Amino acid sequence: MSVSQHLTTPSIYSSSSAFFANSNFHVRPQRISLPGKSIATCKCVAVPQEEIIAYKTNVSRNANIAKLQAGYLFPEVARRKVAHLQKYPEAQIISLGIGDTTEPIPELITNAMQKKSQALSTYEGYSGYGAEQGEKPLRTAIASTFYKDLGIEEGDIFVSDGAKCDISRLQIVFGSSVTMAVQDPSYPAYVDSSVIMGQTGQFQKDVEKFARIEYMSCTPDNGFFPDLSKVSRTDIIVFCSPNNPTGASATREQLTQLVKFAKDNGSIIVYDSAYAMYMSDDNPRSIFEIPGAKEVAIETSSFSKLAGFTGVRLGWTVISKELRFSDGSSVAKDFNRIVCTCFNGASNISQAGGLACLSQDGIKAMGEVIGYYKENTEIIMETFSSLGFKVYGGKNAPYVWVHFPGRSSWDVFSEILEKTHVVTTPGSGFGPGGEGFVRISAFGHRANVVEACRRFRELYK
Amino acid sequence: MSVSQHLTTPSIYSSSSAFFANSNFHVRPQRISLPGKSIATCKCVAVPQEEIIAYKTNVSRNANIAKLQAGYLFPEVARRKVAHLQKYPEAQIISLGIGDTTEPIPELITNAMQKKSQALSTYEGYSGYGAEQGEKPLRTAIASTFYKDLGIEEGDIFVSDGAKCDISRLQIVFGSSVTMAVQDPSYPAYVDSSVIMGQTGQFQKDVEKFARIEYMSCTPDNGFFPDLSKVSRTDIIVFCSPNNPTGASATREQLTQLVKFAKDNGSIIVYDSAYAMYMSDDNPRSIFEIPGAKEVAIETSSFSKLAGFTGVRLGWTVISKELRFSDGSSVAKDFNRIVCTCFNGASNISQAGGLACLSQDGIKAMGEVIGYYKENTEIIMETFSSLGFKVYGGKNAPYVWVHFPGRSSWDVFSEILEKTHVVTTPGSGFGPGGEGFVRISAFGHRANVVEACRRFRELYK
Numbered sequence: 001m002s003v004s005q006h007l008t009t010p011s012i013y014s015s016s017s018a019f020f021a022n023s024n025f026h027v028r029p030q031r032i033s034l035p036g037k038s039i040a041t042c043k044c045v046a047v048p049q050e051e052i053i054a055y056k057t058n059v060s061r062n063a064n065i066a067k068l069q070a071g072y073l074f075p076e077v078a079r080r081k082v083a084h085l086q087k088y089p090e091a092q093i094i095s096l097g098i099g100d101t102t103e104p105i106p107e108l109i110t111n112a113m114q115k116k117s118q119a120l121s122t123y124e125g126y127s128g129y130g131a132e133q134g135e136k137p138l139r140t141a142i143a144s145t146f147y148k149d150l151g152i153e154e155g156d157i158f159v160s161d162g163a164k165c166d167i168s169r170l171q172i173v174f175g176s177s178v179t180m181a182v183q184d185p186s187y188p189a190y191v192d193s194s195v196i197m198g199q200t201g202q203f204q205k206d207v208e209k210f211a212r213i214e215y216m217s218c219t220p221d222n223g224f225f226p227d228l229s230k231v232s233r234t235d236i237i238v239f240c241s242p243n244n245p246t247g248a249s250a251t252r253e254q255l256t257q258l259v260k261f262a263k264d265n266g267s268i269i270v271y272d273s274a275y276a277m278y279m280s281d282d283n284p285r286s287i288f289e290i291p292g293a294k295e296v297a298i299e300t301s302s303f304s305k306l307a308g309f310t311g312v313r314l315g316w317t318v319i320s321k322e323l324r325f326s327d328g329s330s331v332a333k334d335f336n337r338i339v340c341t342c343f344n345g346a347s348n349i350s351q352a353g354g355l356a357c358l359s360q361d362g363i364k365a366m367g368e369v370i371g372y373y374k375e376n377t378e379i380i381m382e383t384f385s386s387l388g389f390k391v392y393g394g395k396n397a398p399y400v401w402v403h404f405p406g407r408s409s410w411d412v413f414s415e416i417l418e419k420t421h422v423v424t425t426p427g428s429g430f431g432p433g434g435e436g437f438v439r440i441s442a443f444g445h446r447a448n449v450v451e452a453c454r455r456f457r458e459l460y461k
Numbered sequence: 462m463s464v465s466q467h468l469t470t471p472s473i474y475s476s477s478s479a480f481f482a483n484s485n486f487h488v489r490p491q492r493i494s495l496p497g498k499s500i501a502t503c504k505c506v507a508v509p510q511e512e513i514i515a516y517k518t519n520v521s522r523n524a525n526i527a528k529l530q531a532g533y534l535f536p537e538v539a540r541r542k543v544a545h546l547q548k549y550p551e552a553q554i555i556s557l558g559i560g561d562t563t564e565p566i567p568e569l570i571t572n573a574m575q576k577k578s579q580a581l582s583t584y585e586g587y588s589g590y591g592a593e594q595g596e597k598p599l600r601t602a603i604a605s606t607f608y609k610d611l612g613i614e615e616g617d618i619f620v621s622d623g624a625k626c627d628i629s630r631l632q633i634v635f636g637s638s639v640t641m642a643v644q645d646p647s648y649p650a651y652v653d654s655s656v657i658m659g660q661t662g663q664f665q666k667d668v669e670k671f672a673r674i675e676y677m678s679c680t681p682d683n684g685f686f687p688d689l690s691k692v693s694r695t696d697i698i699v700f701c702s703p704n705n706p707t708g709a710s711a712t713r714e715q716l717t718q719l720v721k722f723a724k725d726n727g728s729i730i731v732y733d734s735a736y737a738m739y740m741s742d743d744n745p746r747s748i749f750e751i752p753g754a755k756e757v758a759i760e761t762s763s764f765s766k767l768a769g770f771t772g773v774r775l776g777w778t779v780i781s782k783e784l785r786f787s788d789g790s791s792v793a794k795d796f797n798r799i800v801c802t803c804f805n806g807a808s809n810i811s812q813a814g815g816l817a818c819l820s821q822d823g824i825k826a827m828g829e830v831i832g833y834y835k836e837n838t839e840i841i842m843e844t845f846s847s848l849g850f851k852v853y854g855g856k857n858a859p860y861v862w863v864h865f866p867g868r869s870s871w872d873v874f875s876e877i878l879e880k881t882h883v884v885t886t887p888g889s890g891f892g893p894g895g896e897g898f899v900r901i902s903a904f905g906h907r908a909n910v911v912e913a914c915r916r917f918r919e920l921y922k
């Protein structure tokens with residue numbers, strides 16, 4: 001143990017004996033004020049550690065976390081936005097970056113959450129711990145709304161606090177010994193959670209990839225669907241369709257190929273369908289529309305973009321009882337164990353909202369909001385197309401993937417931010433295959449989207 | 462890959478092209494009905510796998526998950542409750558098992574959640590993704606309510622969806638190479654999450670312990686505080702006070718010893734203070750009341766038992782910037798990276814409720830509910846004491862730890878369930894040190910607690 005300087009606090013505190021006890025809470029009485037030492041800022045980004053460290057424990061830092069590169073993408077984008085605001089305090093920043101929903105949640109859905117909140121203050125309506133897997137009516141509604149006639153039952157649905165959280169829980173189920181393939185580019189939580197779990201080697205700076213991860217190249221040349229004949233076998237294949245960030249949606253034929261590929265290799269597909277409801281084309285909304293998928297695929301999805309629940313937090317994961325590890329044991333059973341041990345279920349208020357979403361009126365109301373965002377998408381696509389850019393995505397997803405051939409994504413990101421005060425997301429943040437692209441999110445108030453497009457036209461005219 | 466029987470589904474589905482698109486949701490049209498094959502029931506308990514397995518992937522089951530014994534404790538207790546109800550459909554079951562809150566949430570708190578729900582349906586009040594670490598006003602309120610003058614700042618607080626979830630995220634931060642010590646008995650999520658992360662060896666049936674975990678014996682003989690001179694050094698020391706299940710609360714002197722022990726060994730304490738507000742004695746409510754603790758301790762806590770938020774889901778974890786790994790890097794920074802990558806923040810509605818909890822009136826209202834449960838605790842303690850049992854806990858925690866010397870906990874659990882229809886929790890479910898004890902939870906309506914005690918008196922008179 002290395003103790004360079006031992007700074008114990010100079011006084012002993014004693015708390016009031018009545019604090020928090022016997023029906024009377026009162027705030028801890030003031031004692032000597034001890035301002036916290038400002039040793040480091042706690043951010044998702046690397047900060048230089050020039051501060052004096054008073055004490056170090058003898059616990060080694062997790063080597064897998066040390067492998068991660070810089071911060072998680074979106075907090076890094078947020079940090080640059082804040083820095084920009086500091087530079088231009090008067091700037092009218094428009095954020096088309098992280099993909100955060102902006103439109104109000106339809107009232108019939110918030111009414112259900114109000115009602116549930118109110119009920120929690122009554123004897124009849126109060127409920128404590130729910131089933132870790134989610135409340136049965138919601139699981140049933142998810143199964144019948146999204147997986148009707150696909151052989152998916154209520155018991156196959158695990159309600160959660162969001163798809164990102166479920167991706168991480170799935171990685172815990174798989175453990176450190178599996179190998180993983182991802183689309184390149186892809187949503188960064190897939191790769192990062194794999195690194196964190198110890199499934200990968202070090203980051204290889206020359207190729208901007210982690211060792212032991214199979215990056216499935218998705219480019220305009222292959223229609224953003226990987227050439228599976230060139231993909232090595234991995235245990236896990238994470239596949240997002242409609243894709244974040246490219247906006248590409250896989251066709252039935254492509255998904256049939258993917259399921260066959262997984263089956264031939266004995267792989268498990270983790271299929272992220274969080275944007276399924278933004279599809280215009282007649283492509284499958286669920287991987288379970290492909291025959292045999294239940295034996296090789298897990299599907300994870302979310303109310304975030306479906307119902308504006310990015311802050312309310314609600315998602316789900318589907319694992320059929322037919323999905324088995326090589327020893328014949330049930331994947332769903334292990335996922336259930338993780339859900340029971342590492343999670344305690346989504347908020348009961350959020351679940352009440354989720355159930356309202358899936359009523360007939362709820363589905364109609366959500367569809368209207370989605371339609372609004374889809375109109376935004378069209379405006380953005382039309383803007384960049386008319387400026388002569390090659391534009392991808394958009395039609396089946398709330399993201400527009402704009403090509404800036406030969407340019408660095410972060411440079412374009414900075415150029416757009418500097419000159420138009422619009423926050424986007426640099427394509428290379430999604431993997432090396434995203435280099436040269438910028439993702440524009442269609443989540444925003446119409447006036448902002450229109451204004452952003454006016455500025456884009458000004459910049460790139 | 463082993464394919465014993467290849468059962469692909471016999472038809473190809475096609476989804477409606479308008480499904481989820483263009484502002485119009487409608488339910489997938491009915492096609493050929495394919496009832497799911499009922500291959501296995503998905504439960505937290507081991508079920509015999511006699512079913513025919515149609516297909517196995519070639520993905521190996523995570524060896525760490527395979528180490529886990531049976532199901533997670535509380536779902537197992539719930540399963541036995543259900544089995545009991547099937548046997549005695551008319552039984553008036555009273556549940557004093559899992560420790561689930563039963564009393565309504567004070568209205569001023571649910572009002573705040575109603576208001577937030579309603580606001581989400583307006584342009585002015587809508588918010589999407591929040592900071593992953595929680596909203597600043599709530600972080601500030603937690604810091605000032607629970608850590609005033611302890612050198613803990615708003616930036617040290619990470620708001621979460623519950624302490625159990627944070628325990629698991631902390632394990633992800635630590636990774637598979639650390640060693641861990643736990644109180645024996647202790648809340649089972651500590652050991653289980655350690656096993657899942659690969660920190661342990663196999664379960665050793667003879668001693669009922671996992672290899673590589675240091676079990677710190679907590680018995681009536683040592684006043685439920687471990688003899689630290691007999692405890693081997695580990696990287697992580699998980700310590701819960703007031704303890705679940707024993708109800709014991711560590712004194713200032715004991716916690717000073719613990720912090721010194723951690724400091725001497727360069728260990729990190731994970732201090733679970735979820736029951737701090739149930740304390741009657743003048744013991745520290747926070748580990749940070751002990752000088753120097755910020756350099757060696759993390760504290761995790763929860764609104765679950767504080768405000769009846771078991772279903773609403775809200776908790777927090779405190780990590781000071783002074784806590785460092787052996788390489789000098791910040792533990793808070795790595796935790797923040799995990800929170801950003803594997804989690805997306807607690808529900809904004811739950812956070813609005815949490816903020817209301819910490820208002821002056823909220824604190825008073827929560828105190829009244831806690832006072833109610835503490836009266837329950839007294840009734841249960843008085844009952845077992847008067848029947849001649851040695852009874853522990855209770856005074857500083859909502860749990861009564863009843864000694865049945867020489868008897869198996871599960872036997873006593875079954876005896877009580879069979880003869881009184883009251884669900885308790887068997888002590889051995891918390892580790893081998895819990896053998897011979899049963900935990901009685903004080904969470905329940907008064908009438909039920911009184912009735913349960915009447916039945917206990919009948920059984921053990």
